[in-house]
Amino acid sequence: MEPVKIGLLGMGTVGGGVVTVLTRNAREIERRAGRGLRIAHAAARQYNPDAIAGLDQIGRIGDDAFAVVDDPEIDIVVELIGGYSPARELVLRAIENGKHVVTANKALIARHGNEIFAAAREKGVVVAFEAAVAGGVPIIKALREGLAANHIEWIAGIINGTGNYILTEMRDKGRDFGDALAEAQALGYAEADPTFDVEGIDAAHKLTILGSLAFGIPLQFERTFTEGISKIEAQDVAYAGQLGYRIKHLGITRRSGRGIEMRVHPTLIPHRRLIANVDGVMNAVLVKGDAVGPTLYYGAGAGSLPTASAVVADLVDVARALTTDPNNRVPHLAFQPDELSDFPILSMDQVETAYYLRMQVLDQPGVMAQIAGILGEEGISIEAIQQKEPLEGETQVPLIMLTHRVLEGQMNQAIARIESLDSVTGAVVRIRMETLAG
Numbered sequence: 001m002e003p004v005k006i007g008l009l010g011m012g013t014v015g016g017g018v019v020t021v022l023t024r025n026a027r028e029i030e031r032r033a034g035r036g037l038r039i040a041h042a043a044a045r046q047y048n049p050d051a052i053a054g055l056d057q058i059g060r061i062g063d064d065a066f067a068v069v070d071d072p073e074i075d076i077v078v079e080l081i082g083g084y085s086p087a088r089e090l091v092l093r094a095i096e097n098g099k100h101v102v103t104a105n106k107a108l109i110a111r112h113g114n115e116i117f118a119a120a121r122e123k124g125v126v127v128a129f130e131a132a133v134a135g136g137v138p139i140i141k142a143l144r145e146g147l148a149a150n151h152i153e154w155i156a157g158i159i160n161g162t163g164n165y166i167l168t169e170m171r172d173k174g175r176d177f178g179d180a181l182a183e184a185q186a187l188g189y190a191e192a193d194p195t196f197d198v199e200g201i202d203a204a205h206k207l208t209i210l211g212s213l214a215f216g217i218p219l220q221f222e223r224t225f226t227e228g229i230s231k232i233e234a235q236d237v238a239y240a241g242q243l244g245y246r247i248k249h250l251g252i253t254r255r256s257g258r259g260i261e262m263r264v265h266p267t268l269i270p271h272r273r274l275i276a277n278v279d280g281v282m283n284a285v286l287v288k289g290d291a292v293g294p295t296l297y298y299g300a301g302a303g304s305l306p307t308a309s310a311v312v313a314d315l316v317d318v319a320r321a322l323t324t325d326p327n328n329r330v331p332h333l334a335f336q337p338d339e340l341s342d343f344p345i346l347s348m349d350q351v352e353t354a355y356y357l358r359m360q361v362l363d364q365p366g367v368m369a370q371i372a373g374i375l376g377e378e379g380i381s382i383e384a385i386q387q388k389e390p391l392e393g394e395t396q397v398p399l400i401m402l403t404h405r406v407l408e409g410q411m412n413q414a415i416a417r418i419e420s421l422d423s424v425t426g427a428v429v430r431i432r433m434e435t436l437a438g
Contacts, residue, residue, distance in 0.1 A: 003036030004319045007068040007099070008058075009090060010080035011047035014104055014131070017308030018078065022315075023054025029312065033319040037312075043068045069094040076318055078311060079103040088112050095119045095127070100322070102314040104131035104307055110205040110221040113212075117332040124326035128314035133206040134159055134283040136306030137299040138313065143213040143287070144334040150289030152214040154254035156267075156436055159206045161281035161301045162190045162197035163229050163249040167266075168279040170237045171246065177232055189281055199228030200249065200264040207251035210285070211262050215255055215343065216335035220262070223345040227265035236358060236429060239400055240268050243384065245356075246276040247431065259344040261351050268356050268433040275436065286436060294436075349409035354383070354433035357401040359418065360425045363390045367423045368399065378414040380406045396425055402433065 006022075008015060022029065022037055030036045040059040049055055062068075069077050069090055077094040079101060081087050087108045094101050095116070103109065109116070109129050120127045130140045134157070143152070158164050162184055169180035181198065184190035196202045208221040229249050240247050245268040254261040269276045274296055278284040283301030288294045300306035321329055331337060361367045368387060375382060381404040388398045403411075415428045 001035045003038040004033070004075050004315075004322070005038060005040040005073050006315065007071060007074035007077045007094075008039050008042040008080070009065045009068060009078060010082070011042060011044035011052060012080065013304045014307045014311065015042075015044065015078075015080040016047065016052040017304035018080070018311050019055060019058065020053045021305065021308045021312050023057050025312075029316060033316045035319060037315055037319060040073055041068045041071050065090055066093065069097060069099065074099055075322065076100045076102060076315060078315070079105060079108075080311070081105070082107070084108060084111060088116075091116055091127070092119055095123050095125055098123055098125060100125045100318045101127045102311055102318060103127070103129050104311055105129075106132040106202070106205040106209060110208040110219060113209070113219040113333075117337075120332065121326075121337060126318050126321060126329060127332055128318055129209070130314045131307050131310035133209055134285055134297070135299070135301040135303060136309040137283055137285065137297050137301065138310065139210070139285045139297050140213065141313075142295070142297060143210065144330055147287065147289050147292060147295070148334070150291045152255070153288045153290060154252070155210050155214055155285060155287050156250050156252045156275065156434065157207070157210065157285035158248055158275065158278050158283055159210075159251050159285065159301065160197055160200075160203045160249060161283055162194065163200075163203070164278065164283070165189050165281045166198065167229060167232070167237070167247055167249060170232070170234055171241065172279075174234055174238070176234045177230060198230050200226040203249065203251045203264045207253060207262060207264055210251070211253035211260065213334045214253060214287075215260055216333070216339060216341050217260065217343055217345075218340055219333075220345055223262060225263040225265070225348045225351075229266050232266055232431075233429070235398070236356075236431065239358065239386075239398075240356065240431075241271070243356075243386075243400070243402065244271055245269060245433070246271050248276065248278075250434070252434065255343075256346075258350060259346040261346050263348065263351060266431050268431055269436055273436055349407065349412065351408050352405050353408070354405045354435075355401075355403045355411055356431040356433055357403065357415075358429040359399050360396050361399045362423045362425075363395055363397045364423070370421065370423065371399070371401075371418055374417045375401075375403070375414055378410050378417070380404070380410060380414055
């Protein structure tokens with residue numbers, strides 16, 4: 001049987017990995033797919049030929065990506081350029097030309113996935129995107145297929161390795177955020193402009209996709225609450241550890257009777273949880289289904305070969321499905337297109353969670369009672385409270401509080417009242433807490 005002809009857009013870190021994996025594992029892949037997979041046409045403006053094994057197996061290499069998607073011989077287009085444009089235009093053109101698409105582009109899917117999937121359904125082609133979330137970890141397939149019998153209750157994931165590395169360094173070595181970020185940049189884990197990673201935008205792209213797959217809702221990146229880790233201080237990491245918690249930058253989506261939560265933010269989680277012990281640049285996604293209970297998916301969330309593993313797995317899936325009836329394929333977003341729900345996404349004011357609070361207060365009688373009184377009046381119950389010893393000559397001390405679960409709107413009102421007290425200096429530090437109990 002003729003091999004499936006692939007058009008490859010981009011031969012950077014992931015694209016080079018795809019060439020290597022397809023070449024190195026060609027026979028194993030053919031045994032699984034039922035036919036060979038061959039890169040017939042590739043486009044890349046820049047690439048390092050010395051770093052890519054198997055370049056000689058590519059039929060043709062040029063620098064015009066549109067020439068690849070317009071090539072009539074190509075069956076599947078692999079988009080590994082990244083970003084919004086020209087990736088969107090290239091993917092839509094490939095679909096218009098009747099070609100299947102595989103992409104690792106989480107930003108593209110989160111922002112333009114609804115449009116892309118609608119175009120793909122009209123043309124009867126597949127758009128596969130396993131590598132868009134958690135690199136080589138097969139979480140997309142798990143949600144779409146492995147957990148299809150379940151009502152998904154919630155998902156919590158460490159889905160950005162850069163942020164996880166920084167928080168791990170802060171905990172293990174007592175570094176402040178700036179030092180840990182500089183180390184991540186020196187090691188190549190963080191970009192020169194790390195905004196997407198440390199401010200949660202990358203994780204929000206991925207969480208948008210996970211939430212849609214879990215709950216059968218359209219992709220809604222603009223409704224995902226996003227808060228980064230750049231304001232996390234070493235003292236908070238240390239205090240959390242003393243209280244039996246670790247701070248992780250989590251993407252959390254949960255279904256309640258009022259709507260769906262979609263939020264990315266630093267989170268205290270009990271140190272005994274498996275996900276609390278995922279360190280360095282590794283990713284992990286914890287999924288709670290009503291039938292299966294909690295399941296954890298762990299592995300490399302980025303890198304050349306781990307991400308290429310997911311891309312090539314999608315290629316195998318698409319190759320298997322080339323001759324199937326489009327109406328009988330696994331839906332792009334797990335649910336049948338006409339069964340997607342308009343269930344609302346909750347604003348953060350409507351989200352209920354517990355809190356870690358740290359404030360700088362005057363070391364004098366009655367202050368703690370005054371603050372506890374405000375929390376009580378706002379309907380907020382205190383789980384634990386610690387007042388640290390003042391340094392010699394200091395008149396202020398750190399006051400640490402853990403609360404029970406409460407609506408964020410109530411907590412916002414309480415914090416505003418506490419910050420207005422003469423006995424409280426500066427802003428109240430607030431980090432959300434989750435038990436992630438199964």
